[in-house]
Amino acid sequence: MADQDSKTTERETPSSAGSPRQIEAPLRGARLRNLATQWEILLVYLLLVVVIGNSLLSPYFLNAPNLLDSTFNFMEKAIMALPMMLVIICGDIDISVASNLALTSVFMGMAATAGAPTPVLVVIGLAAGSILGWFNGFLITRFAIPSIAVTIGTLSLYRGIASVILGDHAYTGYPKPFAFFGQGYIPATHIPFELVLFAALAAVTGFLLHKTTFGRKVYAIGNNPTTARFSGVKVDRLRLIAFTLNGLAAGIASVLLTSRVASTRPNIATGWELDVITTVVLGGVAITGGKGTIWGVVLSVFLLGFMQFGMGLVNIPGQVMNIATGFILIIAIMVPELIRRARNRASLARLAARG
Amino acid sequence: MMGLLKRRETSLLVIILVVVAAVTFRAHDFLSPGNFEYILKDSSILVIVSIGQLLVILTGGIDLSVASTIGFTGMSVALLNKADPGIPLVIIVLISMVIGLALGSFNGMLVSVFNIPPIITTLGTLSIYRGFVIVLSGGTWVSADQMSAPFRDFPQGYLLGISNMISIAILISLVFAAFLYLTRTGREVYGAGGSPIAAQYVGINVKKINFLVFALSGILSGLAGYLWVAFYASAANDSATGLELQTIAACVVGGVSIMGGSGSIVGVLLGSIFLGIVKNALTVIRISPFWQVAIQGFVILLAIVVNTVLDRRAQASMLKRRVL
Numbered sequence: 001m002a003d004q005d006s007k008t009t010e011r012e013t014p015s016s017a018g019s020p021r022q023i024e025a026p027l028r029g030a031r032l033r034n035l036a037t038q039w040e041i042l043l044v045y046l047l048l049v050v051v052i053g054n055s056l057l058s059p060y061f062l063n064a065p066n067l068l069d070s071t072f073n074f075m076e077k078a079i080m081a082l083p084m085m086l087v088i089i090c091g092d093i094d095i096s097v098a099s100n101l102a103l104t105s106v107f108m109g110m111a112a113t114a115g116a117p118t119p120v121l122v123v124i125g126l127a128a129g130s131i132l133g134w135f136n137g138f139l140i141t142r143f144a145i146p147s148i149a150v151t152i153g154t155l156s157l158y159r160g161i162a163s164v165i166l167g168d169h170a171y172t173g174y175p176k177p178f179a180f181f182g183q184g185y186i187p188a189t190h191i192p193f194e195l196v197l198f199a200a201l202a203a204v205t206g207f208l209l210h211k212t213t214f215g216r217k218v219y220a221i222g223n224n225p226t227t228a229r230f231s232g233v234k235v236d237r238l239r240l241i242a243f244t245l246n247g248l249a250a251g252i253a254s255v256l257l258t259s260r261v262a263s264t265r266p267n268i269a270t271g272w273e274l275d276v277i278t279t280v281v282l283g284g285v286a287i288t289g290g291k292g293t294i295w296g297v298v299l300s301v302f303l304l305g306f307m308q309f310g311m312g313l314v315n316i317p318g319q320v321m322n323i324a325t326g327f328i329l330i331i332a333i334m335v336p337e338l339i340r341r342a343r344n345r346a347s348l349a350r351l352a353a354r355g
Numbered sequence: 356m357m358g359l360l361k362r363r364e365t366s367l368l369v370i371i372l373v374v375v376a377a378v379t380f381r382a383h384d385f386l387s388p389g390n391f392e393y394i395l396k397d398s399s400i401l402v403i404v405s406i407g408q409l410l411v412i413l414t415g416g417i418d419l420s421v422a423s424t425i426g427f428t429g430m431s432v433a434l435l436n437k438a439d440p441g442i443p444l445v446i447i448v449l450i451s452m453v454i455g456l457a458l459g460s461f462n463g464m465l466v467s468v469f470n471i472p473p474i475i476t477t478l479g480t481l482s483i484y485r486g487f488v489i490v491l492s493g494g495t496w497v498s499a500d501q502m503s504a505p506f507r508d509f510p511q512g513y514l515l516g517i518s519n520m521i522s523i524a525i526l527i528s529l530v531f532a533a534f535l536y537l538t539r540t541g542r543e544v545y546g547a548g549g550s551p552i553a554a555q556y557v558g559i560n561v562k563k564i565n566f567l568v569f570a571l572s573g574i575l576s577g578l579a580g581y582l583w584v585a586f587y588a589s590a591a592n593d594s595a596t597g598l599e600l601q602t603i604a605a606c607v608v609g610g611v612s613i614m615g616g617s618g619s620i621v622g623v624l625l626g627s628i629f630l631g632i633v634k635n636a637l638t639v640i641r642i643s644p645f646w647q648v649a650i651q652g653f654v655i656l657l658a659i660v661v662n663t664v665l666d667r668r669a670q671a672s673m674l675k676r677r678v679l
């Protein structure tokens with residue numbers, strides 16, 4: 001598969017380059033870290049450019065209540081981006097998340113129509129999302145099939161089951177208290193609940209990734225699954241956990257989105273996998289796995305979110321915005337590759353000069 | 356290995372016959388010549404685009420942008436035909452293939468020159484090309500009465516008693532079978548996907564092959580773009596959305612390995628016809644057409660799991676034989 005493809009070629013380079021590389025390894029680690037922080041600094045600058053640009057374009061942008069309210073539009077995707085980080089750092093990918101969200105929303109709609117109260121709906125949402133995510137992970141790890149192949153199948157399967165159940169109608173009969181999750185504010189403030197939930201989940205993800213052995217193992221798997229396994233990391237179990245968490249996040253996002261739009265329609269969240277994956281990759285997470293920080297992804301969430309909000313303010317239609325998102329995705333991967341190539345060339349030249 | 360492939364295609368043929376027999380039992384006119392011809396006609400576009408997908412998957416890549424490419428080329432030629440109905444059909448078809456080539460080459464360039472994984476490249480261009488459709492059309496659509504008669508009538512026409520759609524699908528299949536099996540470059544496509552590193556060592560220009568397969572996939576999607584708008588007699592902004600999944604389904608059901616390196620044109624033909632039969636059968640035995648996407652997803656997963664298990668078993672038995 002694609003991602004493995006590039007990984008094998010990458011893995012191949014150090015062995016063919018021989019020992020000089022290994023001597024330089026600690027130095028190279030420092031440089032890579034350097035590159036990562038540079039990427040985040042670049043994101044901060046870009047965020048500033050977007051904020052200033054939007055403020056110039058529209059007088060309504062730079063206004064605390066408006067800015068806080070604008071986050072409603074991208075917090076569901078932001079929450080889905082957090083465990084997607086884990087999946088991509090592991091060297092996998094999940095393009096079925098939007099279909100998972102849709103099917104989960106359909107299950108909640110069925111329950112709501114049957115008269116289920118709000119807490120039950122939330123439990124159904126989280127459980128269904130997790131199970132669908134687990135199923136991806138199960139097929140991928142049990143049969144050793146590339147994640148892209150499995151999630152292309154479940155992208156179609158989950159969305160298909162959703163549309164079979166939904167037919168050409170929509171679920172709209174959600175109980176009143178259910179509206180809080182996607183529309184509510186923290187009492188006595190103008191801070192959306194979704195935003196606070198994202199902040200909390202981002203903190204948890206950051207802690208898991210950067211401060212626990214679980215996180216270190218995730219990076220180890222992404223860098224080299226075989227080495228990780230020989231070092232005692234239960235590779236397949238961790239990947240299964242990553243996919244299940246990814247499903248859980250789709251479930252959470254489904255609760256929030258269903259609550260926000262107060263309905264389940266056949267086209268709910270179509271194409272969101274692009275936005276979620278773009279957020280993660282723009283945040284500096286290497287698509288080949290093994291690299292990325294929570295700060296990058298959080299910055300990327302607000303960068304993309306405010307950019308789309310700004311385009312909305314000047315009435316650019318959604319599908320045209322997708323042109324921008326698509327280009328950003330490609331450029332976000334192209335730039336580090338070009339930087340890496342330039343560095344390789346420079347270090348080769350240095351080696352050649354040294355003789 | 357050849358024996359295994361052959362066996363897999365025969366078993367798919369048997370499955371197709373069983374499905375056809377079962378459906379005919381429920382609805383007797385399913386197997387009528389008229390309906391059967393309709394299924395083949397309706398599958399022709401899928402066959403053409405899936406052959407492009409096959410080439411990309413053989414190298415270990417994937418092309419998610421095929422449906423958006425169809426949407427864009429279809430809209431382009433429909434608008435062109437609306438603006439000047441006098442342009443000859445041959446020129447229209449050539450233009451659609453050239454536009455497809457341009458879009459496919461852009462994918463190929465990103466993959467082979469900039470090393471961006473195919474899945475990411477084409478996930479991006481899926482949205483980009485679809486966005487271009489809206490920009491180009493301004494959100495409007497081209498209806499049948501805005502198309503010139505030759506433009507609209509070609510897919511409904513016949514030559515020597517065979518529908519033009521079916522003839523084109525057969526012609527494309529033959530051309531690409533000859534390319535894959537008889538030319539050096541065709542064999543290199545298999546080599547590049549089977550083991551990219553080994554391919555590099557034996558002197559295959561893997562980058563060139565990666566570019567070539569995306570360019571060819573673009574040309575075929577471009578051709579399908581014209582056929583789509585002419586066959587369905589409308590160019591809408593969402594033409595062919597989701598077709599990328601059908602092409603992937605047609606390939607994996609046809610026994611193409613999603614990891615690259617193995618798969619045949621015959622397999623893809625059978626896979627596409629299988630999907631066409633399932634789609635038509637749902638209508639004939641009056642099951643909600645909403646089932647189509649779900650069944651397609653199920654079939655993709657099942658085929659991938661079965662292919663993987665069979666491949667493993669074949670490898671294991673090969674190893675065992677060598678040890679003994």
